[in-house]
Amino acid sequence: MIQLSNIHFIREERHILEDVHIDMQKGENWVLLGRNGSGKTTLLELMNGYEFPSKGKVEVLGNRYGQCDVREVRKQIGYISQSLFEKLNLSDPVWEVVATGEYAFLRFYQEIPEEVKGKALDMLKRVRIPHLADQPLGTLSQGERKKVMLARSLMMNPSILIMDEPAAGLDLFERERLLQDINDLSKQDIMVVYVTHHIEEIIPLFTHVALIEAGKLIASGTKKDVLTPENLYRAFGVKVELEWFRDRPWIKVLE
Numbered sequence: 733m734i735q736l737s738n739i740h741f742i743r744e745e746r747h748i749l750e751d752v753h754i755d756m757q758k759g760e761n762w763v764l765l766g767r768n769g770s771g772k773t774t775l776l777e778l779m780n781g782y783e784f785p786s787k788g789k790v791e792v793l794g795n796r797y798g799q800c801d802v803r804e805v806r807k808q809i810g811y812i813s814q815s816l817f818e819k820l821n822l823s824d825p826v827w828e829v830v831a832t833g834e835y836a837f838l839r840f841y842q843e844i845p846e847e848v849k850g851k852a853l854d855m856l857k858r859v860r861i862p863h864l865a866d867q868p869l870g871t872l873s874q875g876e877r878k879k880v881m882l883a884r885s886l887m888m889n890p891s892i893l894i895m896d897e898p899a900a901g902l903d904l905f906e907r908e909r910l911l912q913d914i915n916d917l918s919k920q921d922i923m924v925v926y927v928t929h930h931i932e933e934i935i936p937l938f939t940h941v942a943l944i945e946a947g948k949l950i951a952s953g954t955k956k957d958v959l960t961p962e963n964l965y966r967a968f969g970v971k972v973e974l975e976w977f978r979d980r981p982w983i984k985v986l987e
Protein backbone atom coordinates (compact mmCIF):
# COMPACT_ATOMS: atom_id res chain seq x y z
CA MET A 733 0.00 0.00 0.00
CA ILE A 734 2.96 2.34 0.66
CA GLN A 735 6.33 1.79 -1.01
CA LEU A 736 9.29 4.05 -0.41
CA SER A 737 12.22 3.04 -2.60
CA ASN A 738 15.73 4.41 -2.51
CA ILE A 739 14.58 7.69 -0.90
CA HIS A 740 17.05 10.54 -0.54
CA PHE A 741 15.90 13.90 0.81
CA ILE A 742 18.40 16.73 0.67
CA ARG A 743 17.67 20.28 1.86
CA GLU A 744 20.17 23.09 2.25
CA GLU A 745 23.04 20.66 1.56
CA ARG A 746 21.86 18.43 4.42
CA HIS A 747 21.15 14.79 3.75
CA ILE A 748 17.95 14.50 5.82
CA LEU A 749 17.01 11.04 4.48
CA GLU A 750 19.51 8.66 2.94
CA ASP A 751 18.63 5.61 0.89
CA VAL A 752 15.45 4.69 2.78
CA HIS A 753 13.46 1.65 1.65
CA ILE A 754 10.19 0.74 3.35
CA ASP A 755 7.54 -1.58 1.93
CA MET A 756 4.19 -1.43 3.76
CA GLN A 757 1.76 -4.11 2.66
CA LYS A 758 -2.00 -4.46 3.15
CA GLY A 759 -2.87 -5.96 6.53
CA GLU A 760 0.17 -4.40 8.21
CA ASN A 761 0.24 -1.45 10.62
CA TRP A 762 3.52 0.40 10.98
CA VAL A 763 5.35 2.47 13.58
CA LEU A 764 8.16 4.80 12.53
CA LEU A 765 10.40 4.99 15.58
CA GLY A 766 13.43 7.18 16.13
CA ARG A 767 14.99 10.05 18.00
CA ASN A 768 14.08 13.74 17.68
CA GLY A 769 15.15 15.04 14.29
CA SER A 770 15.82 11.59 12.82
CA GLY A 771 13.52 12.20 9.83
CA LYS A 772 10.21 10.62 10.83
CA THR A 773 7.94 13.58 10.04
CA THR A 774 9.75 14.09 6.73
CA LEU A 775 8.86 10.49 5.81
CA LEU A 776 5.19 11.21 6.59
CA GLU A 777 5.28 14.37 4.47
CA LEU A 778 6.63 12.29 1.56
CA MET A 779 3.84 9.72 2.01
CA ASN A 780 1.27 12.52 1.89
CA GLY A 781 2.90 14.15 -1.10
CA TYR A 782 3.53 17.42 0.77
CA GLU A 783 7.25 16.97 0.09
CA PHE A 784 9.01 15.27 -2.83
CA PRO A 785 12.23 13.26 -2.52
CA SER A 786 15.46 14.52 -4.09
CA LYS A 787 15.88 10.97 -5.39
CA GLY A 788 13.85 7.78 -5.19
CA LYS A 789 10.27 6.63 -5.64
CA VAL A 790 7.16 7.06 -3.51
CA GLU A 791 4.16 4.87 -4.34
CA VAL A 792 0.93 5.03 -2.35
CA LEU A 793 -2.14 2.85 -3.04
CA GLY A 794 -0.71 1.97 -6.44
CA ASN A 795 -0.09 5.62 -7.41
CA ARG A 796 3.41 6.76 -8.16
CA TYR A 797 3.94 10.31 -6.91
CA GLY A 798 5.07 12.60 -9.69
CA GLN A 799 2.89 10.69 -12.18
CA CYS A 800 -0.53 11.05 -10.55
CA ASP A 801 -2.81 13.66 -8.98
CA VAL A 802 -1.63 13.64 -5.36
CA ARG A 803 -4.80 15.46 -4.23
CA GLU A 804 -6.87 12.46 -5.37
CA VAL A 805 -4.63 10.04 -3.44
CA ARG A 806 -4.85 12.26 -0.33
CA LYS A 807 -8.63 11.75 -0.26
CA GLN A 808 -7.88 8.20 0.87
CA ILE A 809 -5.38 9.24 3.54
CA GLY A 810 -6.26 10.54 6.99
CA TYR A 811 -3.46 12.63 8.51
CA ILE A 812 -3.34 13.60 12.18
CA SER A 813 -0.67 16.08 13.13
CA GLN A 814 -0.19 19.06 15.41
CA SER A 815 0.13 21.39 12.42
CA LEU A 816 -3.33 20.32 11.19
CA PHE A 817 -4.78 20.86 14.66
CA GLU A 818 -3.42 24.39 14.68
CA LYS A 819 -5.41 25.18 11.53
CA LEU A 820 -8.73 24.26 13.19
CA ASN A 821 -10.90 26.85 14.87
CA LEU A 822 -10.92 26.65 18.67
CA SER A 823 -14.32 28.36 18.94
CA ASP A 824 -16.14 25.84 16.69
CA PRO A 825 -18.26 23.18 18.40
CA VAL A 826 -16.63 19.77 18.51
CA TRP A 827 -19.23 18.01 16.31
CA GLU A 828 -18.72 20.65 13.60
CA VAL A 829 -14.94 20.20 13.67
CA VAL A 830 -15.48 16.45 13.22
CA ALA A 831 -18.01 17.02 10.42
CA THR A 832 -15.49 19.08 8.41
CA GLY A 833 -13.50 15.84 7.99
CA GLU A 834 -16.18 14.58 5.58
CA TYR A 835 -14.99 17.09 2.98
CA ALA A 836 -11.43 17.70 4.20
CA PHE A 837 -12.48 21.34 4.83
CA LEU A 838 -11.09 23.28 7.75
CA ARG A 839 -14.37 25.12 8.38
CA PHE A 840 -17.97 25.22 7.14
CA TYR A 841 -19.35 28.34 5.52
CA GLN A 842 -22.70 26.80 4.64
CA GLU A 843 -25.29 24.65 6.34
CA ILE A 844 -24.11 21.19 7.32
CA PRO A 845 -26.36 18.38 6.00
CA GLU A 846 -28.19 16.49 8.78
CA GLU A 847 -26.70 13.14 7.72
CA VAL A 848 -23.17 14.55 7.99
CA LYS A 849 -23.98 15.86 11.48
CA GLY A 850 -25.37 12.42 12.42
CA LYS A 851 -22.22 10.73 11.14
CA ALA A 852 -20.04 13.16 13.13
CA LEU A 853 -22.01 12.39 16.31
CA ASP A 854 -21.55 8.64 15.65
CA MET A 855 -17.80 9.15 15.27
CA LEU A 856 -17.73 10.98 18.61
CA LYS A 857 -19.50 7.99 20.19
CA ARG A 858 -16.90 5.71 18.70
CA VAL A 859 -14.05 7.58 20.38
CA ARG A 860 -16.13 7.75 23.59
CA ILE A 861 -16.65 11.51 23.82
CA PRO A 862 -20.28 12.00 22.64
CA HIS A 863 -20.97 14.24 25.67
CA LEU A 864 -18.54 16.86 24.32
CA ALA A 865 -20.29 17.36 20.97
CA ASP A 866 -21.51 20.92 21.62
CA GLN A 867 -18.48 22.22 23.51
CA PRO A 868 -16.08 24.59 21.71
CA LEU A 869 -12.92 22.75 20.62
CA GLY A 870 -10.73 25.12 22.65
CA THR A 871 -12.31 24.05 25.97
CA LEU A 872 -11.23 20.41 25.59
CA SER A 873 -8.30 18.71 27.34
CA GLN A 874 -5.28 17.69 25.27
CA GLY A 875 -6.41 14.04 25.22
CA GLU A 876 -9.94 14.96 24.17
CA ARG A 877 -8.56 17.14 21.36
CA LYS A 878 -6.59 14.17 20.03
CA LYS A 879 -9.75 12.08 20.05
CA VAL A 880 -11.56 14.80 18.07
CA MET A 881 -8.76 14.64 15.48
CA LEU A 882 -9.12 10.87 15.30
CA ALA A 883 -12.92 11.08 14.87
CA ARG A 884 -12.47 13.82 12.23
CA SER A 885 -9.97 11.78 10.21
CA LEU A 886 -12.29 8.73 10.21
CA MET A 887 -15.18 10.71 8.64
CA MET A 888 -13.95 10.12 5.09
CA ASN A 889 -13.35 6.41 5.68
CA PRO A 890 -9.65 6.51 4.74
CA SER A 891 -7.67 3.49 3.52
CA ILE A 892 -4.59 4.79 5.32
CA LEU A 893 -4.42 6.72 8.59
CA ILE A 894 -1.16 8.53 9.30
CA MET A 895 -0.53 9.82 12.82
CA ASP A 896 2.37 12.02 13.87
CA GLU A 897 2.99 11.64 17.61
CA PRO A 898 -0.70 11.70 18.57
CA ALA A 899 0.05 10.81 22.21
CA ALA A 900 2.59 13.63 22.73
CA GLY A 901 1.87 15.65 25.85
CA LEU A 902 -0.77 13.28 27.23
CA ASP A 903 -0.74 11.95 30.80
CA LEU A 904 -0.76 8.20 31.39
CA PHE A 905 -4.55 7.98 31.65
CA GLU A 906 -5.26 10.08 28.54
CA ARG A 907 -2.53 8.32 26.57
CA GLU A 908 -3.88 4.86 27.34
CA ARG A 909 -7.45 5.90 26.45
CA LEU A 910 -6.28 7.26 23.11
CA LEU A 911 -4.14 4.17 22.42
CA GLN A 912 -7.18 1.99 23.16
CA ASP A 913 -9.20 3.85 20.52
CA ILE A 914 -6.34 3.51 18.04
CA ASN A 915 -6.02 -0.20 18.84
CA ASP A 916 -9.75 -0.61 18.08
CA LEU A 917 -8.98 0.37 14.47
CA SER A 918 -7.86 -3.25 14.03
CA LYS A 919 -11.57 -4.04 13.51
CA GLN A 920 -11.51 -1.84 10.41
CA ASP A 921 -9.92 -2.24 7.00
CA ILE A 922 -7.43 0.59 7.47
CA MET A 923 -3.64 0.77 7.48
CA VAL A 924 -2.21 2.80 10.37
CA VAL A 925 1.18 4.50 10.13
CA TYR A 926 2.23 5.95 13.49
CA VAL A 927 5.22 8.11 14.36
CA THR A 928 6.61 8.17 17.87
CA HIS A 929 9.81 8.13 19.90
CA HIS A 930 8.16 6.18 22.73
CA ILE A 931 8.59 2.41 22.48
CA GLU A 932 5.74 1.63 24.91
CA GLU A 933 3.25 3.20 22.46
CA ILE A 934 3.73 0.19 20.16
CA ILE A 935 0.34 -1.35 20.97
CA PRO A 936 -0.80 -4.78 19.70
CA LEU A 937 -2.39 -3.22 16.59
CA PHE A 938 1.07 -2.56 15.19
CA THR A 939 2.70 -5.39 13.30
CA HIS A 940 5.81 -3.69 11.88
CA VAL A 941 8.40 -1.12 12.92
CA ALA A 942 10.84 1.00 10.92
CA LEU A 943 13.68 2.24 13.10
CA ILE A 944 15.37 5.37 11.86
CA GLU A 945 18.43 7.29 13.04
CA ALA A 946 19.90 10.45 11.45
CA GLY A 947 17.97 9.87 8.22
CA LYS A 948 19.08 6.26 7.79
CA LEU A 949 17.00 3.17 8.26
CA ILE A 950 18.54 1.00 10.98
CA ALA A 951 16.01 -1.81 10.61
CA SER A 952 12.51 -2.43 9.30
CA GLY A 953 10.29 -5.48 9.55
CA THR A 954 8.10 -7.26 12.09
CA LYS A 955 8.15 -5.59 15.51
CA LYS A 956 9.67 -8.59 17.29
CA ASP A 957 12.55 -8.70 14.79
CA VAL A 958 13.24 -4.97 14.85
CA LEU A 959 12.82 -4.18 18.56
CA THR A 960 16.01 -5.74 19.90
CA PRO A 961 18.31 -4.12 22.49
CA GLU A 962 21.05 -3.94 19.80
CA ASN A 963 18.87 -2.06 17.31
CA LEU A 964 17.49 0.25 20.02
CA TYR A 965 21.03 1.06 21.11
CA ARG A 966 21.91 1.96 17.54
CA ALA A 967 18.83 4.20 17.24
CA PHE A 968 18.78 5.86 20.67
CA GLY A 969 22.32 5.41 21.99
CA VAL A 970 20.98 4.03 25.27
CA LYS A 971 21.50 0.49 26.61
CA VAL A 972 18.12 -1.04 27.38
CA GLU A 973 16.49 -4.32 28.26
CA LEU A 974 13.22 -5.08 26.56
CA GLU A 975 10.31 -7.07 27.91
CA TRP A 976 7.08 -7.97 26.09
CA PHE A 977 3.92 -7.78 28.20
CA ARG A 978 0.48 -8.29 26.60
CA ASP A 979 2.01 -7.86 23.17
CA ARG A 980 3.53 -4.48 24.07
CA PRO A 981 7.24 -3.77 24.48
CA TRP A 982 8.44 -2.18 27.73
CA ILE A 983 11.97 -1.06 28.32
CA LYS A 984 14.33 -0.77 31.27
CA VAL A 985 17.25 1.60 30.91
CA LEU A 986 20.45 -0.19 31.95
CA GLU A 987 22.82 2.75 32.28
Ligand SMILES: Nc1ncnc2c1ncn2[C@@H]1O[C@H](COP(=O)(O)OP(=O)(O)OP(=O)(O)O)[C@@H](O)[C@H]1O
Binds near residue numbers: 743748766768770774
Ligand atom coordinates in the same frame (compact mmCIF):
# COMPACT_ATOMS: atom_id res chain seq x y z
N1 LIG B 1 12.52 21.54 4.42
C1 LIG B 1 13.54 21.40 5.25
N2 LIG B 1 14.65 22.18 5.14
C2 LIG B 1 15.69 22.04 5.98
N3 LIG B 1 15.75 21.12 6.97
C3 LIG B 1 14.69 20.33 7.12
C4 LIG B 1 13.53 20.39 6.28
N4 LIG B 1 12.65 19.47 6.68
C5 LIG B 1 13.21 18.84 7.74
N5 LIG B 1 14.43 19.34 8.00
C6 LIG B 1 15.37 18.87 9.05
O1 LIG B 1 15.45 17.46 8.94
C7 LIG B 1 15.59 16.83 10.19
C8 LIG B 1 14.51 15.79 10.37
O2 LIG B 1 13.29 16.44 10.66
P1 LIG B 1 11.94 15.65 11.01
O3 LIG B 1 10.91 16.67 11.40
O4 LIG B 1 11.60 14.75 9.90
O5 LIG B 1 12.39 14.80 12.27
P2 LIG B 1 11.52 13.94 13.31
O6 LIG B 1 12.18 12.61 13.39
O7 LIG B 1 10.08 13.96 12.92
O8 LIG B 1 11.76 14.74 14.65
P3 LIG B 1 10.84 14.92 15.98
O9 LIG B 1 10.73 13.58 16.60
O10 LIG B 1 11.62 15.87 16.80
O11 LIG B 1 9.52 15.50 15.52
C9 LIG B 1 15.54 17.95 11.24
O12 LIG B 1 16.87 18.23 11.64
C10 LIG B 1 14.93 19.12 10.48
O13 LIG B 1 15.43 20.34 10.96
